[in-house]
Amino acid sequence: MTDKLSQDELKRAVARAAVQHITPCLGTGAALGVGTGSTADLFIDELAAHRDAIAAAVASSERSAKRLRTHGIRVVDLNEVESIPVYVDGADEIDPTFAMIKGGGGALTREKIVAAVATTFVCIADASKKVDVLGRFPLPVEVIPMARNFLWRELAKLGGEPRLREGFRTDNGNEILDVHGLQISDPRTLEAYLNQIPGVVTVGLFAARGADVLLLGTPDGVQELRRPGC
Numbered sequence: 270m271t272d273k274l275s276q277d278e279l280k281r282a283v284a285r286a287a288v289q290h291i292t293p294c295l296g297t298g299a300a301l302g303v304g305t306g307s308t309a310d311l312f313i314d315e316l317a318a319h320r321d322a323i324a325a326a327v328a329s330s331e332r333s334a335k336r337l338r339t340h341g342i343r344v345v346d347l348n349e350v351e352s353i354p355v356y357v358d359g360a361d362e363i364d365p366t367f368a369m370i371k372g373g374g375g376a377l378t379r380e381k382i383v384a385a386v387a388t389t390f391v392c393i394a395d396a397s398k399k400v401d402v403l404g405r406f407p408l409p410v411e412v413i414p415m416a417r418n419f420l421w422r423e424l425a426k427l428g429g430e431p432r433l434r435e436g437f438r439t440d441n442g443n444e445i446l447d448v449h450g451l452q453i454s455d456p457r458t459l460e461a462y463l464n465q466i467p468g469v470v471t472v473g474l475f476a477a478r479g480a481d482v483l484l485l486g487t488p489d490g491v492q493e494l495r496r497p498g499c
Contacts, residue, residue, distance in 0.1 A: 304358020372473030416468025
């Protein structure tokens, strides 16, 4: 129980740090991109105190949109904005190049779309999410339902074990195959390969568009790290 509380405290610390990071955008009329997941939930809760300065938010899931509205923050469709200065979201894993596995909450496709529009992607995570090689966390792949069995066979060729996320549909009405047991040493190449297989909507590798800034919660405080070359 102590470990769980400690992890929750780290998540809350990075959520607070993220609010400070987006402060220059507040009051400018710009829309803020908001991700999905347990750490993103805490970030949304921290945003509540600043709701009067937030013109609008673009949410990466119905879950986040509902939470934002509960706090009185206006949610708009991505098609209503031309740009997003900052997108804040968590990660299931992040490697030294700031490539990530995302999609544990099932919102990987919309997360990837909003991240693509954002000028800066701020990843908020506790220290347990930082890894040397991606793959300890199962890799989510959103798939068109009619292609599920075909894609299961294709994904098994990678050497991992695909499993259907039972009883789950994405906000887009699709299914997710979680691939267990991979070691992903070249996430950018694997992302490109998987995304071109017919029936794949998107893969939960965020390498071509990785994070720009990592706010990492550690027992010694929140570290702000930047992507190599950024």
